Amino acid sequence: MPVKVVSSVIPQRGLQHALFQDFRGLNRTSDRLNAPPDFLYDLLNGYVKKDVRTNLGIITQRDGSAKFNSVILGSDYGTTKKIRVTFEAKWYGGSTDIIIRAGTAWGKFDGVNTFNAIDTGRSDDVLGQCAMFKNELIMVDGKIPRKMTAAGAVSNLSADANMPQDSDAVWVHRNKVWLNSPANPMIAYFCKTNNANGDTAWTGATDAGTLDLSTVLPVGDRIRAYRTYGGVDSGLIAIICDKYTVIYAAGSNTYEFTFLQYFPTTCLSGNAMAYVGNDLVYPSRDCLTSLIQSYTSNALQVNPLSNYITNLWRTLEGQVSDTTQISGVFNHKLNHYYITFPISGNYQTLVYSADIKNFVGRWTYPFEIYSWCERTSGVILAGSDGYVYTINTGTTDDGTAVSFKAAMPALYFGDAIHYKKPIEFEGLVQVSAGLTFQIDYWYGLAALVTDKQTISISITTTSSLWDVSYWDESYWDTQGNTLVRSPDILGRGKMVFLEFRNSTSGSQITIFWFRLGFVREGVN
Amino acid sequence: MAKQTLLQLINKILSNIGEAQISSTTGLSGMSLLIFNTLNEVLYEIFDNPGKYQPCETNCTLTLTSNVASYAVATDIFDFDRDSFIYNSEKEIVYYTPQRFDREYKKATDTNVPDKIYQFQGYWRPYPIPNTTAHGKLITFRAWKFPTIYSTATSTGTSIMPEGFDITLLADYVTWKVMVYKENPQAQFYYAKVFADGRNIEGSLDKFISLYRSPDLSDRSIFVEPMENQRSASTPRTSQGY
Numbered sequence: 001m002p003v004k005v006v007s008s009v010i011p012q013r014g015l016q017h018a019l020f021q022d023f024r025g026l027n028r029t030s031d032r033l034n035a036p037p038d039f040l041y042d043l044l045n046g047y048v049k050k051d052v053r054t055n056l057g058i059i060t061q062r063d064g065s066a067k068f069n070s071v072i073l074g075s076d077y078g079t080t081k082k083i084r085v086t087f088e089a090k091w092y093g094g095s096t097d098i099i100i101r102a103g104t105a106w107g108k109f110d111g112v113n114t115f116n117a118i119d120t121g122r123s124d125d126v127l128g129q130c131a132m133f134k135n136e137l138i139m140v141d142g143k144i145p146r147k148m149t150a151a152g153a154v155s156n157l158s159a160d161a162n163m164p165q166d167s168d169a170v171w172v173h174r175n176k177v178w179l180n181s182p183a184n185p186m187i188a189y190f191c192k193t194n195n196a197n198g199d200t201a202w203t204g205a206t207d208a209g210t211l212d213l214s215t216v217l218p219v220g221d222r223i224r225a226y227r228t229y230g231g232v233d234s235g236l237i238a239i240i241c242d243k244y245t246v247i248y249a250a251g252s253n254t255y256e257f258t259f260l261q262y263f264p265t266t267c268l269s270g271n272a273m274a275y276v277g278n279d280l281v282y283p284s285r286d287c288l289t290s291l292i293q294s295y296t297s298n299a300l301q302v303n304p305l306s307n308y309i310t311n312l313w314r315t316l317e318g319q320v321s322d323t324t325q326i327s328g329v330f331n332h333k334l335n336h337y338y339i340t341f342p343i344s345g346n347y348q349t350l351v352y353s354a355d356i357k358n359f360v361g362r363w364t365y366p367f368e369i370y371s372w373c374e375r376t377s378g379v380i381l382a383g384s385d386g387y388v389y390t391i392n393t394g395t396t397d398d399g400t401a402v403s404f405k406a407a408m409p410a411l412y413f414g415d416a417i418h419y420k421k422p423i424e425f426e427g428l429v430q431v432s433a434g435l436t437f438q439i440d441y442w443y444g445l446a447a448l449v450t451d452k453q454t455i456s457i458s459i460t461t462t463s464s465l466w467d468v469s470y471w472d473e474s475y476w477d478t479q480g481n482t483l484v485r486s487p488d489i490l491g492r493g494k495m496v497f498l499e500f501r502n503s504t505s506g507s508q509i510t511i512f513w514f515r516l517g518f519v520r521e522g523v524n
Numbered sequence: 525m526a527k528q529t530l531l532q533l534i535n536k537i538l539s540n541i542g543e544a545q546i547s548s549t550t551g552l553s554g555m556s557l558l559i560f561n562t563l564n565e566v567l568y569e570i571f572d573n574p575g576k577y578q579p580c581e582t583n584c585t586l587t588l589t590s591n592v593a594s595y596a597v598a599t600d601i602f603d604f605d606r607d608s609f610i611y612n613s614e615k616e617i618v619y620y621t622p623q624r625f626d627r628e629y630k631k632a633t634d635t636n637v638p639d640k641i642y643q644f645q646g647y648w649r650p651y652p653i654p655n656t657t658a659h660g661k662l663i664t665f666r667a668w669k670f671p672t673i674y675s676t677a678t679s680t681g682t683s684i685m686p687e688g689f690d691i692t693l694l695a696d697y698v699t700w701k702v703m704v705y706k707e708n709p710q711a712q713f714y715y716a717k718v719f720a721d722g723r724n725i726e727g728s729l730d731k732f733i734s735l736y737r738s739p740d741l742s743d744r745s746i747f748v749e750p751m752e753n754q755r756s757a758s759t760p761r762t763s764q765g766y
Binding site: 521 | 541542543544705706707708709710
């Protein structure tokens with residue numbers, strides 16, 4: 001007679017293991033209870049990166065930061081010293097100057113420790129932009145555009161009265177300088193071919209001229225920035241406005257521009273615009289917008305890059321009182337795009353990884369960041385209050401410990417019905433110096449959340465966080481990596497909330513994977 | 525070593541089941557409350573059923589009053605020795621069941637020095653009804669009181685469980701019950717510690733029974749009494765002895 005098998009109340013008995021690895025960045029598509037476990041709910045002052053040896057997503061703490069100028073901005077800048085523009089000018093001779101805009105002046109780094117004012121008496125605490133054209137630095141900040149020569153002489157860009165007198169956007173495209181004019185917010189101005197500083201450089205209806213967006217856009221708008229946008233012969237220019245991004249194609253004559261297309265994307269800030277790989281990205285109301293360019297045709301696409309963090313994006317954007325002050329930069333070295341949301345008292349920088357194709361971290365600093373700049377060398381600078389900081393250097397934020405936290409979504413171990421009794425934690429980590437690795441965890445029990453528990457593990461094994469050789473022997477014999485283990489996980493619940501922390505000054509941690517050993521229980 | 529306090533025991537059990545320990549027994553909730561309730565539940569299970577143990581033994585007295593026929597049974601008594609009633613340290617008082625008394629005494633109004641007693645509806649009823657001679661005299665007998673249980677109001681409180689068995693038998697018993705409730709497969713380990721595995725592991729409950737079970741009175745003249753520190757094979761755990 002056949003035996004009828006009745007399934008047990010406990011589907012599986014004994015110790016089971018759940019391995020968490022190959023992390024995929026942040027996920028805020030739902031609340032913490034429902035996010036997939038291969039994402040992180042939050043990654044404060046760290047990021048997910050592709051491990052060069054395994055190609056798996058690993059969690060690593062960010063580097064520190066250090067003052068670039070040790071001497072705070074002087075009185076030439078006025079009372080306000082928020083550095084709204086940071087720019088690197090590279091001259092024909094090969095030398096570079098770091099240029100800033102703060103308070104009422106433009107400044108230039110003296111190569112030692114000080115930013116000396118080079119152009120004073122400007123409007124106080126305004127945004128601006130810079131561009132290089134024919135070995136001259138062009139600076140715009142809402143008043144008459146200025147230029148600086150390699151020798152350091154500063155003057156008006158042109159004496160031509162037809163040049164916009166109030167530009168705050170500048171770009172160089174196909175042999176011409178492009179300016180805007182808030183007084184005529186839908187007119188795009190371009191100078192004569194290869195001539196922006198002549199007395200009549202901005203006069204004429206053929207070589208120099210304007211594009212009137214009011215004839216192609218259905219609503220009023222305001223030009224925020226220009227960017228060259230690939231296409232055939234790199235002839236496309238994107239004119240990015242508050243509501244629309246308009247694409248023009250340069251013709252065979254450099255002064256002939258043909259309207260191509262526009263996208264109703266919205267743009268919150270021209271100062272957060274950057275090329276990410278081959279894409280042009282900028283913050284929109286609903287997402288981080290990417291214009292995907294084509295080198296071989298004028299085919300254009302728009303794609304949001306913030307799908308996994310849409311809710312977080314909109315929450316942060318909604319807290320910014322002046323969205324034009326959002327700033328961003330692309331870091332080619334790490335394939336990161338940094339965008340800082342200037343939320344009063346809580347400046348936050350989100351990190352997008354072109355490797356992971358997702359936002360991979362949320363960074364905060366002991367200082368506020370008003371502007372970003374990537375130097376030719378790959379060094380990232382951040383303009384703050386009276387100081388410029390070098391980002392991603394050292395292991396502290398100018399002496400302050402970097403507070404790292406990685407927060408996992410609720411972990412169900414594939415079963416939302418039964419209680420799980422975690423027993424053992426084990427993880428593979430790497431540290432740059434001795435540190436205290438802290439593991440916080442708590443449980444969800446229906447509507448009840450249990451008290452948070454903390455495990456502190458002192459790790460003394462040290463190694464470099466970055467091996468110059470992909471085939472470093474240390475990887476294969478696991479030197480430099482440390483297995484941390486805690487056999488005393490307390491509590492039980494239907495889901496586990498898990499967070500990793502390190503705030504030990506001068507030390508960094510990388511987490512390759514972690515494992516939880518648990519026993520599956522019943523439903524009581 | 526002393527008896528485990530309530531706080532110590534709860535923390536011991538919390539440790540067994542892998543939960544965070546507590547610092548106070550006030551305002552218990554969750555697993556701690558479950559453990560506390562199960563602790564007292566297990567105390568009753570052990571001491572009330574299956575039988576009577578030395579820690580519950582107590583001497584009782586009734587102070588007789590002339591012409592008073594009934595005396596309230598103390599509420600902390602759950603059983604008594606029917607053969608232990610003595611009047612004024614002088615003579616035996618025979619225990620009657622109410623049925624026997626009713627059969628033999630249709631008229632029960634005589635007064636004199638009592639020589640029998642029965643219990644009914646929460647009252648002792650010595651008979652004959654005490655007269656002036658018996659007034660102020662004592663009837664003594666042996667009984668078993670309910671176990672002292674834990675109270676959340678007293679973190680440092682202890683129970684009736686003898687020292688040593690609180691940290692083994694009681695803690696393991698509660699751990700087993702909690703893990704069974706949680707359907708945790710590790711419950712089987714604690715089951716073996718308490719009830720034995722039938723092969724190599726001796727259960728702590730058997731040890732406790734052999735050491736602390738009160739002597740059984742199978743008959744008025746036959747005592748089956750375990751030797752010291754050794755359980756008698758003829759002492760069934762579930763026997764009431766009467």
